[in-house]
Amino acid sequence: MRNVGYISPVFDFFRSIPPLVIYPLLLISIGPSDASRIGTAVFGSTTLFLLIIVQGLSQKDRLRVSFFRTRGASVLTLFKDIIFYEALPFIMTACRAASSLALIVIVVTEMLMGGQNGLGARVQQVQITSNIPDLFCTIIIIGFVGVILNKMFNWLEKRLVFWKV
Secondary structure (H helix, E strand, O other): OOOOOHHHHHHHHHHOOOHHHHHHHHHHHHOOOOOHHHHHHHHHHHHHHHHHHHHHHHOOHHHHHHHHHHHOOHHHHHHHHHHHHHHHHHHHHHHHHHHHHHHHHHHHHHOOOOOOOOHHHHHHHHHOOOOOOHHHHHHHHHHHHHHHHHHHHHHHHHHHHHOOO
């Protein structure tokens, strides 16, 4: 992509903003609900997701694109038949990384910003009561959720990006 140089500072700007800093803004505009915590996770994971996708799109084979352009392929055909498939491994990596970051942001937001339900709220509750066995159980559950998300995206990647594996 020729315009990556222009987009990069914008991504760097948004990537430099910690997702938890966005939470008070969403809290004021949306209110104290799960939507504000989910919005915080979406903000944090979207910047990482888009950064990886742009990197994947910039890795396209220019010779192959030039060949199809000389054969009269439209921009939509180029994207649909060539660029998308070359970027698909990056898209799957972005999904895996973004889901991991979203899990972290949601748990931390629930812990620090007073969630009523969820794993982060559970960590906060067992910390207050000094219930160490429940704390370890909650930590293990959070780890399993992360492993399940990762396995899910690995399974999906094997099905969609079969030529890479």
